[in-house]
Amino acid sequence: MIEELRKKAEELLKNGTVKVVFGYGEGSVPERTRPVFITKPEDVNKLTWNKYCVYNLTTYLKRQETRKLGKPALILKGCDARTIIVLLKECQIKREDVYIIGVTCDGVGDPLAEKCKACDVHTPLIYDDLVGEKRENKEVPFEERYAELDEYEKLEEKDKWEFWQKQFEKCIKCYACSNICPLCFCDRCIVEKNQPQWIDPSAHPRGNLSWNVTRAYHLAGRCINCEECQRVCPVDIPLNLLNKKLAKEAEKSFDYRPGYNIDDELAMSTYKEDDDEDFFK
Amino acid sequence: MSKAEAKPENQFEPKIIAFLCNWCTYAGADLAGTGRKEYQANVRIIKLPCTGGIDPLFLIKAFERGADGILVSGCHPGDCHYNSGNYHARRRWNVFRPLLEFCGINPDRIQFSWISAAEGGKWVETINGIVDAVRELGPFESYQKLNTIGPETSGGAADASSETG
Numbered sequence: 001m002i003e004e005l006r007k008k009a010e011e012l013l014k015n016g017t018v019k020v021v022f023g024y025g026e027g028s029v030p031e032r033t034r035p036v037f038i039t040k041p042e043d044v045n046k047l048t049w050n051k052y053c054v055y056n057l058t059t060y061l062k063r064q065e066t067r068k069l070g071k072p073a074l075i076l077k078g079c080d081a082r083t084i085i086v087l088l089k090e091c092q093i094k095r096e097d098v099y100i101i102g103v104t105c106d107g108v109g110d111p112l113a114e115k116c117k118a119c120d121v122h123t124p125l126i127y128d129d130l131v132g133e134k135r136e137n138k139e140v141p142f143e144e145r146y147a148e149l150d151e152y153e154k155l156e157e158k159d160k161w162e163f164w165q166k167q168f169e170k171c172i173k174c175y176a177c178s179n180i181c182p183l184c185f186c187d188r189c190i191v192e193k194n195q196p197q198w199i200d201p202s203a204h205p206r207g208n209l210s211w212n213v214t215r216a217y218h219l220a221g222r223c224i225n226c227e228e229c230q231r232v233c234p235v236d237i238p239l240n241l242l243n244k245k246l247a248k249e250a251e252k253s254f255d256y257r258p259g260y261n262i263d264d265e266l267a268m269s270t271y272k273e274d275d276d277e278d279f280f281k
Numbered sequence: 282m283s284k285a286e287a288k289p290e291n292q293f294e295p296k297i298i299a300f301l302c303n304w305c306t307y308a309g310a311d312l313a314g315t316g317r318k319e320y321q322a323n324v325r326i327i328k329l330p331c332t333g334g335i336d337p338l339f340l341i342k343a344f345e346r347g348a349d350g351i352l353v354s355g356c357h358p359g360d361c362h363y364n365s366g367n368y369h370a371r372r373r374w375n376v377f378r379p380l381l382e383f384c385g386i387n388p389d390r391i392q393f394s395w396i397s398a399a400e401g402g403k404w405v406e407t408i409n410g411i412v413d414a415v416r417e418l419g420p421f422e423s424y425q426k427l428n429t430i431g432p433e434t435s436g437g438a439a440d441a442s443s444e445t446g
């Protein structure tokens with residue numbers, strides 16, 4: 001499969017279809033990989049593929065440094081390819097501006113990443129070329145997909161508050177979570193605005209709550225559950241729980257899952273006249 | 282106008298912030314006023330063009346600045362002055378409310394309602410309802426006590442005194 005990837009990348013670079021290939025390369029230790037940006041056909045041997053390729057490379061689509069390199073081909077797993085569908089839907093990229101080398105995947109990470117446990121996109125839903133044997137995308141029931149949330153939803157109100165305060169208290173406002181997020185692409189983030197100052201920039205519990213709630217909320221109906229925010233968090237806040245909770249609510253209320261169908265309206269930019277309003281007085 | 286009847290001394294008076302749309306609920310509150318209807322005076326009104334323009338950050342900010350409860354109210358579905366603002370708002374609250382609940386904030390502290398310009402009575406009922414409900418819950422201390430000087434290990438004097446005292 002690695003050979004196939006390298007051949008494909010070489011071919012694309014040689015015939016000028018793309019200017020750069022975003023892929024995974026070997027890391028400093030065997031249990032790690034790092035993103036590589038191949039611009040010359042003779043460098044394709046740097047590409048690799050193994051179970052440690054957990055990252056979502058679509059995040060480089062929003063960066064100036066990588067945008068400058070020209071039209072990219074991206075090596076994407078099924079989950080990562082969902083990001084492309086959201087980005088297309090939100091008019092951040094044009095379909096003809098990216099070339100997608102989809103790879104089929106049976107799960108990454110060691111131990112297996114949480115996101116892979118209820119995976120239903122072993123074969124990407126959108127790609128130009130597929131590398132690897134095609135897998136069947138089996139549907140996973142709703143309860144199973146959000147099973148991780150159960151133990152937290154069951155908590156008493158007070159315990160929930162304490163749990164999250166303990167988590168948010170650790171936050172050092174490094175913004176790694178939003179920097180890595182492929183869908184956090186505002187040129188000027190709300191935390192950088194200070195007229196008025198919506199979110200307190202220093203890392204104290206009150207400002208941390210505002211920041212973490214806002215970050216999560218801005219991904220409502222958009223997050224594709226790549227878990228990158230949680231992976232990069234230097235203080236191990238389980239950020240993806242918040243994202244997952246919002247995804248669950250969006251699915252429950254609007255019957256919408258981001259990144260599956262390019263024809264679906266974006267959940268938060270549309271409405272239905274019969275949306276749930278039980279909680280309105 | 283607070284009620285004239287004798288009220289228990291030292292009774293907790295909650296601060297309620299109401300985000301109202303200009304066209305329906307604000308006019309409804311106005312009607313309650315011109316109709317000389319009495320309701321509890323714990324509410325501070327912030328008038329906005331439309332509920333569709335209310336960013337959830339407004340709510341967070343209100344809590345940060347000491348609100349004990351929040352009311353968001355606008356036109357009934359189908360009556361929006363801008364046709365669809367309230368529908369979009371409803372979508373937002375559909376996900377934002379469970380998020381706060383997930384973080385341990387009592388959903389009774391944030392209430393939503395549709396009140397039209399003709400429903401002065403409903404305004405009075407809604408306000409009395411939320412004031413009573415929030416009074417029952419007590420001051421939103423857990424939020425207001427969140428310090429602004431970093432984790433407790435940093436040994437902030439202001440917080441240390443309130444913790445031990």
